[in-house]
Each structure stands twice: as C-alpha cells, then as structure tokens.
Amino acid sequence: xxxxxxxxxxxxxxxxxxxxxxxxxxxxxxxxxxxxxxxxxxxxxxxxxxxxxxxxxxxxxxxxxxxxxxxxxxxxxxxxxxxxxxxxxxxxxxxxxxxxxxxxxxxxxxxxxxxxxxxxxxxxxxxxxxxxxxxxxxxxxxxxxxxxxxxxxxxxxxxxxxxxxxxxxxxxxxxxxxxxxxxxxxxxxxxxxxxxxxxxxxxxxxxxxxxxxxxxxxxxxxxxxxxxxxxxxxxxxxxxxxxxxxxxxxxxxxxxxxxxxxxxxxxxxxxxxxxxxxxxxxxxxxxxxxxxxxxxxxxxxxxxxxxxxxxxxxxxxxxxxxxxxxxxxxxxxxxxxxxxxxxxxxxxxxxxxxxxxxxxxxxxxxxxxxxxxxxxxxxxxxxxxxxxxxxxxxxxxxxxxxxxxxxxxxxxxxxxxxxxxxxxxxxxxxxxxxxxxxxxxxxxxxxxxxxxxxxxxxxxxxxxxxxxxx
Numbered sequence: 239x240x241x242x243x244x245x246x247x248x249x250x251x252x253x254x255x256x257x258x259x260x261x262x263x264x265x266x267x268x269x270x271x272x273x274x275x276x277x278x279x280x281x282x283x284x285x286x287x288x289x290x291x292x293x294x295x296x297x298x299x300x301x302x303x304x305x306x307x308x309x310x311x312x313x314x315x316x317x318x319x320x321x322x323x324x325x326x327x328x329x330x331x332x333x334x335x336x337x338x339x340x341x342x343x344x345x346x347x348x349x350x351x352x353x354x355x356x357x358x359x360x361x362x363x364x365x366x367x368x369x370x371x372x373x374x375x376x377x378x379x380x381x382x383x384x385x386x387x388x389x390x391x392x393x394x395x396x397x398x399x400x401x402x403x404x405x406x407x408x409x410x411x412x413x414x415x416x417x418x419x420x421x422x423x424x425x426x427x428x429x430x431x432x433x434x435x436x437x438x439x440x441x442x443x444x445x446x447x448x449x450x451x452x453x454x455x456x457x458x459x460x461x462x463x464x465x466x467x468x469x470x471x472x473x474x475x476x477x478x479x480x481x482x483x484x485x486x487x488x489x490x491x492x493x494x495x496x497x498x499x500x501x502x503x504x505x506x507x508x509x510x511x512x513x514x515x516x517x518x519x520x521x522x523x524x525x526x527x528x529x530x531x532x533x534x535x536x537x538x539x540x541x542x543x544x545x546x547x548x549x550x551x552x553x554x555x556x557x558x559x560x561x562x563x564x565x566x567x568x569x570x571x572x573x574x575x576x577x578x579x580x581x582x583x584x585x586x587x588x589x590x591x592x593x594x595x596x597x598x599x600x601x602x603x604x605x606x607x608x609x610x611x612x613x614x615x616x617x618x619x620x621x622x623x624x625x626x627x628x629x630x631x632x633x634x635x636x637x638x639x640x641x642x643x644x645x646x647x648x649x650x651x652x653x654x655x656x657x658x659x660x661x662x663x664x665x666x667x668x669x670x671x672x673x674x675x676x677x678x679x680x681x682x683x684x685x686x687x688x689x690x691x692x693x694x695x696x697x698x699x700x701x702x703x704x705x706x707x708x
Contacts, residue, residue, distance in 0.1 A: 241265050241314075241343035243561055244330050246321050246503065249277020250547045251539025251554035252349035253304045258558035260311040262567055267314045267341060269321055269332055275305055277351055278371065279547045281378040284309075290381050293406050295399075297442070297547070298378075304551065323680035324503060328534050331693075333685050338693040345534045345561045348522075349554060350500045352540035355519070355600065356653050357392060357493035358607040361466030363615055370400045370494035383409040386489025389475045391464055393418040394496040394598045395439075398446045405453055413456040413486045415477060417495070419601050420460045426597035433593035436586050439546075440593075458484065462603065466491050495600040499541050502652060505678040507532060513671040516595050517544050518605070519656060520675060527560030528553060536561060544595075549587035552580045605660030613661070614654040616647020624658055628665035634674045635659055648684050651676040 245256045248270035256268040268275070276283050280301025283291075291299040308315065316334060323331035329342045354369045361367065370390060376382045383404060388411050390401050401414050433440060450457065461477040467485075468474070476485045498519035501511060509530050511520045521543045528536040538557040539550035556577050563573040607613065609622030619642050627638050635651070635658045638644050644658060645651035651658075655676050663670045 241267050241341060242565055243267070243345045243347060243558075244269065244328070244341055244343040245347045245349060246270075246324075246330070247277065247349035247351055247539070247541070248272065248275035248308075248315070248317070249279060249349060249351045249539060249550065250301065250304060251351070251541070251550035251557075252277070252347070253308050254551040254554035255347050255349060255538055255558040255561075256313045256315075257304075257307050257311045258555045259561060260313045262558070262562045264558075264562060264565065264567065265314075266312075267316060267343070268308075269316045269319045269330070271318065271320050273318050275308055275315060275317065276301055278375070279351075280304065281375060283378075286378065286381075290378070293381065294377065294403060301547070320683060320685070321503065322683055322685050324506060326507060326532060326535075331680070333689050336686070336689060338685065338689040340693070344565060345536060347528070347536045347538060347554075347557055347561065348503050348541055349537075349539045349550075350503055350541040351550070352497040352544055353500045353652065355495045355498050355604070356613075356657055357495050357604060358611050358613050358621065358654075358657055359464045359466065359493070359604075360608060360611050361468065361472065362493060363612055364466055364468045364472045365470065366468070366472035366489060367466055367491045367493065370397055370492040373404065373490075373492050374400050377403055377407060381407065383407045384490040384492075386410065387412045387487055388490045388492060389413045389415060389486050389488040390492045390494070391415040391417065391461070391475060391477075392494035392496075393600055394494055395443065395594060396497070397494045398443070398450065400492065400494070401455070402446050402449050405449070405455070411453070411455050412488060413458065413475075414450060415461045415464070415475065415479075415486070416457075416459045417461050417464065417601050417604070418459075418598055422597050422599050425599075426593050429592035429596050433590045435589040439590045456486070462601065495604050496598060497540070497544055498656060499543060500652075501541070501675075502650065502678055502682045504530075504537065504541070505675065506680060506682055507535060509535070509537075511675065513659075513669065514543070516592075516599075518600060518660075519544070526556075528557030529560060529564075545584075545588055545591055549584055552584040552587065555580045556584065605657055606664055607657070607661075613657050614642075614644040614647065616649055616654075617643040617645075619644040619654075621657075621661055624661045625665050628662050632662065633666070634662065635676045636674075638662070639676065645676050650678065650682055 242264040245268045283301040284305040319334040458479045463478045504522035510523045524537045528538045538553040607621045663673045
C-alpha cells in the first residue's frame, strides 16, 4: 500500500494532523510508542474513568475529543511502535511486536512533542528522585501516587499543576520549592499585556496558586543550591532560601525545570536547528505550515517549539492542510481558507508564551551544575569532567563524546545533551548555537538484534525525484 503521509507521534499535534489529513482523503499511518493515542499530555484519556478525569482537570479531559475523532477516522494507527530510524527519502524504520519493518510515504510529519528538561543537581540519581512528569504519568496510568513524604522542586506551570493534582489525590506533599529567580518577575510583567489576549491559562494559573496557598503546604520561592541527600535513596532536599540553609525531609523528590522540544528525529535527519535563548532549548527550523527544508518532511507541535497542547493541535491541523495542498488534494485558496481558524487559535495560544517563558525561565545554575554532579547518567560523566574537556580544547558535544563516552549510553544523549552544550558554552564563553548538539545516529533507541535479522529490508518503493503522480 502506498502511503501519502506518515505521522510520528500521537499527541495532540499528531492526532490532529492525522485525522485532518485523513478527512481530506489522504492515506495516513500514525505511529506512536504508547499503547494508546494521546501522547504524554493526554495519556490514557480514552480509557480512564470520570474520577481520574476530574482529578486531572478539564484540560486533560479535553483530549478525549481528539481521541474520539481519531477513532472515527480511517487512519492506520500503529500503537506500541517505536520509530528507530528515518532516512532522508522518508523511509521510516519501526519496531512493533518485536519485529522491525520499514514504511515509506510521500510526506512525513514529525510530531514527537516535548520532554522534561534534565535537572542535574547533586543527588539527582538517587532512588526516590524522579521528574515531576513521572508522577503525573502514574496518575494517568494507575491511578497511583508516590508513597511517603513528597517534595516538588523546580519551576514551571507543570510543577504547580502536579502539586495540585497530587494534593487532590491525597498525596503527602511536604513542600513546594520553586527555583525561578526573582528577576524573572520583572521580565514577565513586560509580557503581561500580550498574555491578556489568552486569559484562560492565566485564570487557571491563579486558581492553582490559590489552591496551593490554601493547602498549608510549605512553599519556598527563589531557592538556590539544591541538593538531595541520602545514602541508598533520597532522604531530604536541602537548599538556600533567603540566604538560609533549609533541609526538608523527603522520601520522594520530584524535579522539574520546564520542558524542551524532543529533537532526536529532526537531528537524525540533519535538519537545521536554532538555539532559543528564551526557552533554553533547540528548535528545528520550519516555515509557517510546518515544512522543513528537507523535501516532504514536516514538523508540528511542541517538537517544533514549546507552545502547549492547544497550540500543538492547531499546528498539526495547519501542517496537514499544507501537506494536502503539496499533494494536490486541495487548492492554495482552499488551504488558506481552511487554515484561518486554526491560525487564529494558534496565535491566541501563543500569546501567553512570552509571559510564561519569562516567569518560569530556569535559573542559570540548572545548566551549570557543580563539578561533582553527574551529567551523563548512562556513562557516569560529571560536570567537572566536561569542563575539563572544554579547557583541553573540546569545541562541541561530539568531541566530548569521543573523549569520555558522554552521550553514548542507551538514551543517546537525550538527557545530557542540553546540559553538555550549556556547560561547554559557559567554559568557552560562546553561545550554545556555536557549540552545537550531539550528532544523532540510528538506532535512536535500543532495539533487539533479532528484530533486524527478521526485517524485510524491501521498503515500499516510491519515486524519489519529486514526481508523485502515480
């Protein structure tokens, strides 16, 4: 079967793109690692009961409409499938049910979403320390909550949301430790007038703040020098607050310093990326329809830039319209007319981002951990070792990989990559853009060798000269 479009990622952007394209008559395959569509933000929204939906809030429950729309479509959904390679001719290699196979299409849309920024503080590798998003996944999957005394530390809207959700679920929340610098507030206030164009997120934020203030949970703001103490597992979180050392007992420490775009696949395709000094992460370059400079490859959602779930749905729909036009299924006028509503929604959702990005900008020290702190957990490489290599003349992450194996473990640099770039930029007194990022190679995640041995290497034959008339 010849596919018009392969969509990678079944979050809000991927689901919206796949269903929109299918409704326009395109033959679409949607590939996702999870067992069910929804992405991280709408994980399991199609099967959880009303109690869990109420616990997680209306923004989570809104994802059910997207899942229902996908279920009614003719999209070929490949759940539980891992994309481990993609070639520039749009041949996609995936692992499903223990076997690898290859698909090829006229167009590929990358909608791989975001991942939590690493928080390399002393003690972050101890058992009992997780990202805040892991606790939210447990709520959506179980639902379940961590046992014992919980401390949340970091910055960002998700940190506040998880705190409210854990409280509602009956968790023992001991403290909320925010690390956003005090200077962020002045910068955010400059962006507040524009944010008023999107009042719903602001109202939601005010409600979360009110819930946390009324809960009686200890709340520390502008904390610095975070470190987790423990022998065989986390026992406490210590930090500086108003120039005083504070120690909070904890069985579970949940860290969060925002999210960054997941760029593994766009890096694998050698697409051009730019470093955002606002969001402190890499963004793959694309035009207003989501098209990259590589023919037939498109990008949508938080994998392009962090804008949130509603904006991701809009950008996925816009990309699908662009793809349908590129295939000659709709005219330019029809594309532009259908996109008007989605572009208005996208602009409205993006209006609040400058305010949020400024208010919750991670502190500089998150990207500059103490020398003894592990940065690459897979290969146990410390921040001090990376600084040493920078002083020896290593100009970028790929040289540090060669000298120290940093970034060569199972995660392929997903967790350490941004921190390595920031440390090298700091030591060399250069911008992250000039330092660059790890060069990604396939397979981008570990796969069993037997799946390769059994793979049918004959990919779907499609023309590669731009003539898609067949």
